[in-house]
Amino acid sequence: MDKRYVYMDYNATTPLREEVKAAMVEDMDVYANASSIHEAGRRAWGRVELARGKVASLIGSKDPKSIVFTSGGSESNNTVFNTMYDLGRKEDGTLGERCKIITTSIEHPCVMNAARRLADEGFPVVFLKVDGTGRIDLDELRRELDPSRSAGGPTLLVSVMTANNEIGTIQDIASIAAMAKAAGALVHSDAVQAAGKIPIDVEAWSLDYLTLSCHKIYGPKGIGALYVRKGARAEPLIRGGHQEMGIRAGTYNNQGILGFGLAAELAQRDLASLAARLRSLRERLRDKIVARIPDVRVNGHPTEVLPNTLNVSFPGAEGEAILLSLDLEGIEVSTGSACASGSLDPSHVLMATGVGPELAHGSIRFSLGRLTTAEDVDYVADKLEPIIARLRRMSTVSSKVE
């Protein structure tokens, strides 16, 4: 079999779409500051506003002004938690009556660490557990939202990611938001991994905040957005000029914003067909792995899962060794192993789903995307089988799933 180059790490980032790249290159000559009120400035501003509408449309918002452009997902998430730092305290700096924060134990590190910072500042913060499939327990959420049945007082914010980056599990955001709203809380969802893969509807779900990143939807890096429902408060992380309704200062990133707009438009146009195609490729890959390699465990939810994300544990083999073996064959994936992350602990997401450290260390995430083909999937399955067999042969650890 000829060696191929197979990129299966689309959840890490995606290649820039040709159309987006071309539009951005063309826009490079539009140097005017979109805040300037002369003609060139107005023309640049027009492009920014057109893009804003396209990003709003991707997530079901009819209000383009609800979109605040940021540098990416981490900044958007931090803006929300930083806002809670203000909303949760009284003028004298002490904690207000409503200051409880509810999030989950499987969020992206930027949410986890922003929430931990609030906990360090004295806020009551709850990290909801997830079940073996990666979903939160709605009864536990209901209990945490009820001050008569849990500690911490009334809830200020519920922040639950739409879909998980590592295992792809999709949460029931509509139900979560309805419960949070009924308890008087604000609702945020980190939709960085969900955007472009599943339909998002901030209005139907009645969210207050939603986080987006452009480079996960075949656009450029360094640009993202925060949806802020009309009337919801948002405090700037970066203070300065009046850009972005005063929520995010800094000169407009014209090319990034333009690229984001086009990427969002194309993502919305292609969503249904791309999701259907990727779902079938994901199933093909899963079925081949399960049929050909003994003692594997498919992680995440069996049905409520992103169409492109397949997370599999290979007990007895270690993730970094699997990843680098695949890399030598031209296949690029990621792992939940500690050895690949530079930390000592394996994936907090897999550990939260209750798989032991051994299954977490031996996990591989295959994330498929626009350019993935059936031939790529077959190539990966063919190469994976002898790699796992070889690593297991030299392993001290049994491959049996307990």
Place this chain on the structure above:
Amino acid sequence: MSDAFEWLYSPIVKEHFTNPKNVFDPDEGFEPDAQGVVGNIKCGDQMMFMLKIKDDRIADVRWKTYGCASAIASTSMLSEVIKGMPLRDAYTIKPSDIASRLGGLPENKIHCSVLGDKALRAAIDSYLEKTGRPGAFKGEDAVVICNCLNITDRDIEQAVKDGARNWEQLQAATKIGTVCGGCKPRAEELLHELVHIYGD
């Protein structure tokens, strides 16, 4: 032309990872005189050494490893280095010796993945015990950590193997740092590392 981004580790690591030497093969019928296992599945690395010993020399060696590419490569390299070596010399091999023979390893990989020397010492210790010389090499090449009480890195390692998991337990076991206390930062760092390796 060399390309620094072509692979994550050195070319020597790559060679030992893709073609590891002396891996244990259950069909081969290798019968060891001694064996030792070290490692913690929580950390993601575990190693086993099996030795054939003749006249206090390592006549042959096999190993198994659960671990990342650098763990596999360093165990393979260690197995090559110790063939024919007197037990006493093999006992004092340090992780840094193996790392440098591999053309270097990233700092965060040296402690976690180079468990081979510890698995090897465990195998040699078991052999010494079997041949009626328990602890014969204890103290060989040890580094003194606590100067006041002459407590070495090996003493700390033994205390952790015997169950010490924090500073108080280490002090109870060794009396370390009970005089001037100047060794505490270094000793705690070592303790943390060893607990990660031996802890459960």
